[in-house]
Amino acid sequence: MRRVHSMPFGAEITSDGVRFALWAPTAREVSLVLDGDERLLNADHGGWYRHVSQVARAGSRYGYKIDGNLVVPDPASRFQTDDVHDLSLVVDPQSYEWSDLSWKGRPWEETVLCEVHVGTATPEGTYAGLMDKLDGYRDLGVTAIELMPIGEFPGRRNWGYDGVLPYAPDAAYGSPEDLKRLVERAHELGLMMFLDVVYNHFGPSGNYLHAYAKSFFTDRHPTPWGAGINVDGEGSRVVRDFFFHNALYWLEEYHFDGLRFDAVHAITDDGKPHFIEELATRIRQTIPDRHVHLVLENEANQARWINRDNDRKPKLHTAQWADDIHNSWHALLTGENEGYYEDYADKPLQHLGRALAEGFAYQGDPSPHKDGVVRGEPSGHLPPTAFVAFLQNHDQVGNRAFGDRLSHLIPPERLALAQALFLLSPQIPLLFMGEEWAASTPFQFFVDFENDPDLAKAVRDGRRGEFKRFKAFADPEMSQKIPDPTDRRTFEQSRIDWSETDRSPHREVLAQTRRLLDLRRTEIVPLLKSRYRGSRYRISPDDTLDVTWTFTDGTLRLVANFSGNPMNRNIEDDARVLWSSQAIDANEKTLQLPPWSGVIVKGRSA
Incomplete structure (x- = not known):
């Protein structure tokens, strides 16, 4: 079986040739650059530039010259052999033949997630390297692998949230075919594959949309990363479709079983239907015959997006990351009270109890950390499976100054207690790679901006400046000890060490995780299905x-x-x-x- 998601963007192989399509409403002139030749394109209605080529083929390199001087990659590129600033590659998705024809996914109640960063999850740091670890995850009791974002980002190392070409799986990890083989192997083993996608911003290097599609962004909705994505103003129909097609592309062309939508609270939409609503509706209507799971990260705690219908099925999104559960656990276990833990440190046990029972600890309550801003909606009517719980994830580990895991911060006895109560509670559990054996390696913030020294310096200084508000780093000398995110060594020391699983105490922690997940499968999951x-x-x-x-x-x-x-x-x-x-x-x-x-x-x- 061959899978392809047809879309109005990018390069698509058709019976008439390769169709190229670029939305460039604010460009004066656009030329197609194809295998060294240039062709001036005429604009269609609405700022579209289209051309069908009989000479282009799979493997052709192409881009667009904007206003006679700037050559840019395709924003809907399916693959970049080099980097975000270089030409795109024509890809034929139908050249890959899938064998997982009977795979329809797994019910949500059976989900046990493990969040993975491809580049640091294995010695190889590739899709192929991760594929070799899938048997171990299956045997542990994990039922779903969640990849941190893989859309093409600048350089060779990044968390993925600085991606700028969201349709192109990053070449640092392998080819599109390698990624498809990873997904297919997971399905052979009964594992689901999830992908983290970012629709709230683009990274700071390699985003050329401003040069030819200024209306992709809006100053009406500023974000921490600059101007907001224009999902509700003039031209927003194309912008919305760009992301809706991206979600469908990963679910259809790459056969992913679920998506995690990053920080949707940063997507401001004054229109109707809201971007979040239409996103889920389009996916549900397009893929009605598979288990497709849609998970939100939403600091606003809006229960409206994860409501159920009379048949207990999600109306829109399947679940939300339960930050309140994590933050309550963390404040209780560590006693930390700075940053966002300020909202939980006064009464951590009360917050934990409410979050475990009802999903959100903040349900319309004022947030001390946000100067009394009211946050959240009532959530007690929702089932526990509407929430993804965790003791650790990439944010809560990696956003610490030194990338400390919870096992570095508290005694083993307290960690074992928290892990058992977390894995046997009825929310959907998520482990962070290496957590299953209390990995000794940190997970630190890293980027690769070697080709842009000014940006690298800004990121390095910004990282250290970010922690000045914390007491431990008020001293400039201490702040200089924070790992340099642009240094390759920061990336390398974040790579987990699989040999630890054969050594004490990691071996014993892994065995306990396996016992707990087996207990969850046999005793907890049947309850959740009722x-x-x-x-x-x-x-x-x-x-x-x-x-x-x-x-x-x-x-x-x-x-x-x-x-x-x-x-x-x-x-x-x-x-x-x-x-x-x-x-x-x-x-x-x-x-x-x-x-x-x-x-x-x-x-x-x-």
């Missing part, structure tokens, strides 16, 4: 958290003592302990909970 009937939570004065989730097929209860004193708690006669801290006698109906210990209990539905 109808959700609500939750309740209680935080006692002695710092014990007690949360119960009720489903038609049973109940799930979390009880944990986070105080410095032992506590007693009773469990129901018809309930059984699925997991407990080692110091607890799980055979008793009255449980003795030592300090920093917990249990997960499963009961029958009332």
Whole structure:
């Protein structure tokens, strides 16, 4: 089977030849540069420049000359053999024959995500290198791999959020065919593949849209990265379609099973339907016959986008990253109170209880970190599976000055408790690569702007300046110790070391993760597939958290003592302990909970 997503952008191989199409509404003149030759193009209605070539073929190199002097790559390039500033390559997606014809994905309730950065996940740092690790992820109990953004970015190393050509899988990791083989191998093993995509901004180097499509952006909606994406003004129909087609392109042409939409709170849309709504609607209408999962990152905590219909199916998006769960856990475990942890540090256990039971801790509440700005919408009506929970991810590790993992910050006993309660709670869990064995390697912020020394210096200085508001880095001497994101060594020391899995204590942590995920598969997932009937939570004065989730097929209860004193708690006669801290006698109906210990209990539905 061959897969291709047809779109009005880019270079597309047709029966009449290769069709080239560029939207350049603010250019005075556009020429097609094709294999060394140039051809002046005529503008169609609406600022489109189109041409069908009988001489172009798969492998042809092409670009566009703007106003007689600037040669730019195709913004919808399917592949860049060199970098973001060079010519694009004509790709024939139908040259790859897929064999996963019967693959329809997996139900959302079965999802256990592992977030992966392709460049640092393996010694090779490639799609092919990652493919060799898929068996291990499958055996661990992971059911889905989520790739950090892979759209072409400047240089050879980047987190991916500086991408500027969102249709071109970055050549630093391999070819389009290598990526397709990775997806196909995952499906052979029963693993889903997710991709993180960025529709809120472009990176600072290699974005040439300003030169010929100024209306792609708008000053009406400023963002932390500059002018906002124009999704609601004049010309916005083309802009919206550029991203909608991009989402469909990854889902259809590369057969991804899900997408994670980065920071959608930074996409401002004053029109109707909202960009977020139309995005999901287009995907649902176009791909009705597969399990396709759409996940938001949304600091605004807008429950409206993840509501369910009467059949318990997502109306629009499947779930949202549950930052409130992570931030509450982190404040509770570490005691940190700077930055966004300020919103959780005053009452971390209360915030954690509400977030575990209802999804959001902030549901229309004022945020101290944002000077009292009200954030969030009521979320208690949503099932736990509407939220992706995590103890770590690329942001919360990589945005620390030294890229410290949680295992670097807290004692192993507390980490083990948090990991068990996190993996056995009913939200959809996400691990960050290496977390499964408490990897010793950090994950630090890195970029490659070697061809732009001024930008490299700005990023280096900006990174160190970013931490000056933190007490630990108020001293300029301390700030100089922050790793240089432009130094290749920062990238190299972020590469995880797989040999650790054979050594203590990492071997034992990995075994525990495997046991917990097996327990989740056999005991938790069946509950999640039944109808959700609500939750309740209680935080006692002695710092014990007690949360119960009720489903038609049973109940799930979390009880944990986070105080410095032992506590007693009773469990129901018809309930059984699925997991407990080692110091607890799980055979008793009255449980003795030592300090920093917990249990997960499963009961029958009332």
